[in-house]
Amino acid sequence: MGATPSGLLGSLLPRPDSGSHWALPRPDSWVRCYPVRTRVPIRRCPSGLWYLRRVQIRPTLVPLGLALLSLGCAAATGRPRAPSAETAPSPQPSSEAGETSTFPAAPELPAPRAQVRAPRRNFPWLGAFLKDQGGVRVFRVLRGSPAARAGLAEDDIIVSAERRPLGRSRDLIELLQERPVHAELALEVERRGARRIISVPLEPAPVHEDIARLELVGFEAPEISGVVTFQGDVSSLRELAGRVVLLEFWASYCGACRLLAPELEKWHVEYSGRGLSIVGVTVDPLKLGAEVARKLRMTYSLASDPAERVTNRYLAREIPMLVLIDRKGEVRDVAIGPSPERMRQLEHDLRELIREST
Incomplete structure (x- = not known):
C-alpha cells in the first residue's frame, strides 16, 4: 500500500500492517467544521474537513452516530462494500440467549416534533450513545432513532450483537460498519437483570442537522x-x-x-x-x-x-x-x-x- 498515511485522513484508511482492520479516530476527539465556501461530501474525505480537538480524549464515551460517519469514506479508500440487504438477509432474533418473560418495559420517549429535511446518507444509523461501563452500556437514546423505535433504553447493557459477544462499544461499531443500510440488527440486551433479544431495523442516517432537530425542536x-x-x-x-x-x-x-x-x-x-x-x-x-x-x-x-x-x-x-x-x-x-x-x-x-x- 506504500507509505503509511499520516494525519487524520490517514486514521480513516486501512493500516498497512493490519490487514482489513480499520482504525477509527476516537469520536470524542474530533468535531466537524464546515468549509467556508461549500459543504464537501464526507465520502471524499478531504483533509481539513474534520479538525482534531485539543481537549482531553475520553475513549469510554463513543457516540455511535458520529463514529459511523467514517463509513462514507469506504468508497474513496477502496474498502470492500457490505453486501446489499437482498443478498445478505439478517438473522432473525430468537428466544434464546437467556431471554426471560419478566423483561422490564422501556420508558417511552416522546415522538419527534420535527421532520427530516435533507436527503439521508448511505450508511446505517442506530441513534444510541454508548460507554464502556460494566459492559457496553447505553447512556442516551435519540428521539426518532432506530434504537428508540426498537425499545432500547438508557442504562441497557448490550451483551451481544448478531450472536457475537461484545467486550467494548467499538466491537459494536465495527459490526455496524459491515451491515447493509436497511438490514435488521439483533441485539441481546440486559435490563435490570433480565435479558431479551431486541431487533433493531436499521435505516439510512440523517445529516447531523436533522438528527439535532429531531432531538431538540419542539421540546x-x-x-x-x-x-x-x-x-x-x-x-x-x-x-x-x-x-x-x-x-x-x-x-x-x-x-x-x-x-x-x-x-x-x-x-x-x-x-x-x-x-x-x-x-x-x-x-x-x-x-x-x-x-x-x-x-x-x-x-x-x-x-x-x-x-x-x-x-x-x-x-x-x-x-x-x-x-x-x-x-x-x-x-x-x-x-x-x-x-x-x-x-x-x-x-x-x-x-x-x-x-x-x-
Whole structure:
C-alpha cells in the first residue's frame, strides 16, 4: 500500500500492517467544521474537513452516530462494500440467549416534533450513545432513532450483537460498519437483570442537522448551566426567561464560525433591544476564546464549556451550530453551517418570534 498515511485522513484508511482492520479516530476527539465556501461530501474525505480537538480524549464515551460517519469514506479508500440487504438477509432474533418473560418495559420517549429535511446518507444509523461501563452500556437514546423505535433504553447493557459477544462499544461499531443500510440488527440486551433479544431495523442516517432537530425542536431547551462566562453575565437560560435566545456553538479553529461572526454581531446590534439574546458557547479555554472574540469584534454574551456538558446536551458535534429558542424556552429550529439560505430563514424566524409578544 506504500507509505503509511499520516494525519487524520490517514486514521480513516486501512493500516498497512493490519490487514482489513480499520482504525477509527476516537469520536470524542474530533468535531466537524464546515468549509467556508461549500459543504464537501464526507465520502471524499478531504483533509481539513474534520479538525482534531485539543481537549482531553475520553475513549469510554463513543457516540455511535458520529463514529459511523467514517463509513462514507469506504468508497474513496477502496474498502470492500457490505453486501446489499437482498443478498445478505439478517438473522432473525430468537428466544434464546437467556431471554426471560419478566423483561422490564422501556420508558417511552416522546415522538419527534420535527421532520427530516435533507436527503439521508448511505450508511446505517442506530441513534444510541454508548460507554464502556460494566459492559457496553447505553447512556442516551435519540428521539426518532432506530434504537428508540426498537425499545432500547438508557442504562441497557448490550451483551451481544448478531450472536457475537461484545467486550467494548467499538466491537459494536465495527459490526455496524459491515451491515447493509436497511438490514435488521439483533441485539441481546440486559435490563435490570433480565435479558431479551431486541431487533433493531436499521435505516439510512440523517445529516447531523436533522438528527439535532429531531432531538431538540419542539421540546424545552436543555439548560446551559455549568458554562464559564467570559463576556457578558449570562450563565443560565433561566436568566433569559421571556426573551428570544439564539445559542451559537463555535470554536476558534472553525473558519466558518469566523465567517458567521459579523452576521451574528449585526443581529445582536439590531435585535437585542427588541428582545433577542445571543449567547455563544465554545469549548475553547477562556483566554483563547476571549482573544478570538476580541479579534472578531464579538460583543454578545460568550461562555466556555470546557467539560463539553452543554455541547453534548445539544449534540453540537458540527459547527457552527445555531439553536433558536422562543420566549417560553422551547427550541424552534436548529441550523448548522454558514448557508446563506439557512441564515435568511433563521433571521426571518427570529423576527417572527420577537413580534409574537410585542
